[in-house]
Amino acid sequence: MFRRRRTLAMLGAVALIPILIAIAVRVSSSRATGRGPAFLDQISQNGLFVSFVAMVVAIPLFLPLTVGVVAGDTIAGEAGGGTLRYLLVAPAGRVRLLVVKYLGSAVFCVAASLTVIVFGTLIGVILFPTGPVTLLSGDTVSVGESLLRSLLVASYVTISLLGLSMIGLFISTLTDVPVGSMAATVVMAVASQVLDQLPQLDWLHPFLFSHYWLSFADLLRQPISWDSYGSNAILQGAYMVIFGALAYGRFSAKDILS
């Protein structure tokens, strides 16, 4: 997967998010300091905040988009390219192929989350002063502690994307047209967030896989609030089990006609 130019291009695009944000803030803040949204304003005072802001921007659409492309392509891409039958005749084993493909998507989730954090931190250090970080709760932590929390955010976001990855894997077993399963997976991510916005459906909100996506901010409080981390992990785990079972049920006996 990482030998594919497309994968690298997507990670490159993800890396651009913190870079563009940092440059935009840098350019505007040199003209009028102290204005703009509170969160963005933090950046100009401390570069270590760039990665957090970039993550807030990336998680509703950019990250689901790239995850949708990778996870939606898993099986459908092999089918569409005519390689699925050769993998199965090799024999790769249907269950093993699903597992390997899912692990590949999970590795991409790790890579994408880390890309935002690593590039955000780098560009922040380059363009802005760095020092102890003031958290959302008002407490101040050292540079080292703040880097540790960045990694914690990366792990949180990775976990957040695991449920969507499994949904993508399942959709990918339904079709031989990879573009279709990619688009459908992205639509799922968007739909989940839209439903999460409708107050009439508030009973449903805790069950939507995107419900805790933005709650990684809880990791930026002192003391760290682990509630959302745990709830998110359980929710994503439930989605993985359900859609993993659906993917297995669909793929293990499917006629491979591609």
Next chain:
Amino acid sequence: MTRDAGGMAIETAGLTKRFGSQVAVNSVDLSVPSGSVFGFLGPNGSGKTTTIRMLLGLVTATSGRATVLGHDMPGNALAVLPEVGALVEGPGFYPFLSGAANLHRLDGADRLAPSATRSARVETALERVGLGGVGNKKVKAYSLGMKQRLGLANALLSPRRLIVLDEPTNGLDPQGTREVRSLVRSLTEEGTTVFVSSHLLAEIEQICTHAAIMSVGNLVAQGTIEDLRSVGAPTVTVSTPDAAETASVFATLGLAAEITHTDDAAVVTAQLGTVDPDAIVPALIAANVRIRGFSVLRPSLEDLFVQLTGEGFDIVQ
């Protein structure tokens, strides 16, 4: 390894596949002996690829069963398939990887294929299909024929007991077609059973020891090439100006003559039956019959193929 059931590399009983209301394969009983080169013949749409997909566990049969290398399929796919090399309905490779990298990947998908010898085996397989020089080129730069050869190389990656080739000469030039034939011959010398499908009888007739003929999902003939050829009785043909005399000599030999007149001579034919063909010419000469031509012909497999499957371009539904 378990012995093949009755020395059969492939055996099916009542193998059937329906797509909705359409019957693609209708109760096929195949018997492919170990060590044979088995030609699986039939026009386009006759159910060859569907049968092959069922044999390889890609498609579940609607009814009936299939045994490959002594094991039921698709239940034992993981045990059977490492010993089976296959080319199914054209090659399928990642265009953005080189030919060699594609083979590495597919070999890696087989847990039983030793990684220590992988590079050497990929190299050998590429050499064997004539891609030795271009293994490191990206597949998107390959011609159709080169991709087809790469597909053959994939089937040869490991030592196999059975190789299944679905229309292996598609997209190949006449030279490539000859190479496939010699490749198949070299495989049989190693004891591998080769199951090769084609809609072109002429391309594989010379290399097959056995054949089966499919028509609209049905298996209409099966056996050794000799058996299939003898389905039609051989005929004797004499070209002579003395048609009547020839007919009476034929009668004494027990042959029922049929006379067709041409410009200056007649052609007398008869079903040979059990008559010794070598006795005919001496008998004619003894009767002072002038002979301009004499031949004993078995009907070609082509005749049988056409007779069983119909002729022409229409795909029978």
